[in-house]
Each structure stands twice: as C-alpha cells, then as structure tokens.
Amino acid sequence: MGGELQQFKADFFKALSHPLRIRILELLSEGEKSVNEIQSILNKEGSAVSQQLSLLRAKNIVVGTKDGKRVLYSLRDPMIMNLLEVAREIFNNHLIDTITMFEELDDTDSNKTTKEEPVEY
Structure with a gap:
C-alpha cells in the first residue's frame, strides 16, 4: 500500500509540472x-489550453461542469492552492538564500580587489 501512495504523489506532482497547468490552476x-x-x-491557443x-x-485536479454549450472548469479541491502557495514560499526561500550567497561572494570579491598599502619595515 505504501508504494501506491508514493505513486499517487508522483503522478500528482507530474500533473503539476507544467507552467501552463500551474497558471491555469492559479x-x-x-x-x-x-x-x-x-x-x-492567458493569450494562448484553445488547443493548448x-x-x-x-x-x-x-x-482529478480540475472538474468540468456543463453550462449550456460550454464547460466551466473549477478546482476539484481548493487545497491545491495551498500546495502552490507553499511551493511559492519554498521558491522564495531558495531565492533569498541564493541572493544572500551572491551578496557574500560579492563582498568577498570586493575585499580581494582593494589594493593593500605596502607595509614598510
């Protein structure tokens, strides 16, 4: 049974692994x-959407309900947006860490490029 849950999760995340699908969910x-x-x-072709x-x-991430000649799509479970928000927070944390690393590297490089005065003995 444990393997089935991991497979479900893998398939679920695979379904979320396309930028256009994420934007549609948003x-x-x-x-x-x-x-x-x-x-x-989204300014995209109908076939792509x-x-x-x-x-x-x-x-089973979205559901479609018939409304006359058109189908209206909605989220099957609103918790999906919580998941995407958590993903955004994780991304932001990684971005902050990366920016901090670059700032530290820049500071290190700045210290190396300053000319040292010759020491007189």
Whole structure:
C-alpha cells in the first residue's frame, strides 16, 4: 500500500509540472472559467489550453461542469492552492538564500580587489 501512495504523489506532482497547468490552476483559484475565458486571459491557443485542462481533469485536479454549450472548469479541491502557495514560499526561500550567497561572494570579491598599502619595515 505504501508504494501506491508514493505513486499517487508522483503522478500528482507530474500533473503539476507544467507552467501552463500551474497558471491555469492559479486562474481557477479565482473561480470557475471556460476554456475561452482561460485562453483569452492567458493569450494562448484553445488547443493548448484544452490539452492541459484534459490532463488536469484526467488526474482529478480540475472538474468540468456543463453550462449550456460550454464547460466551466473549477478546482476539484481548493487545497491545491495551498500546495502552490507553499511551493511559492519554498521558491522564495531558495531565492533569498541564493541572493544572500551572491551578496557574500560579492563582498568577498570586493575585499580581494582593494589594493593593500605596502607595509614598510
């Protein structure tokens, strides 16, 4: 049973591993939207949006409900946005660490490039 849970997690994260899918999920966190609304907001072709929505639907991350001739998509579980927010915080922490490292390297390089006065004996 343990292996099944890891496989579910791996498949779930694989489904989230595309920038357009992440952006679609961020849009759907604001409320349900049709394919046309999503493609208009993202300035993407309908086929690209439809393809990504199809994958997200197959992984039970989004659901589609028929509204006349159109399908409105929404998040299956709003907790997905919590997960994406945590991912953003992790990214920000890594970014802060990287910036700090570069600042420390810059300080070290600045100290090396200053000319030392000759010592007289």
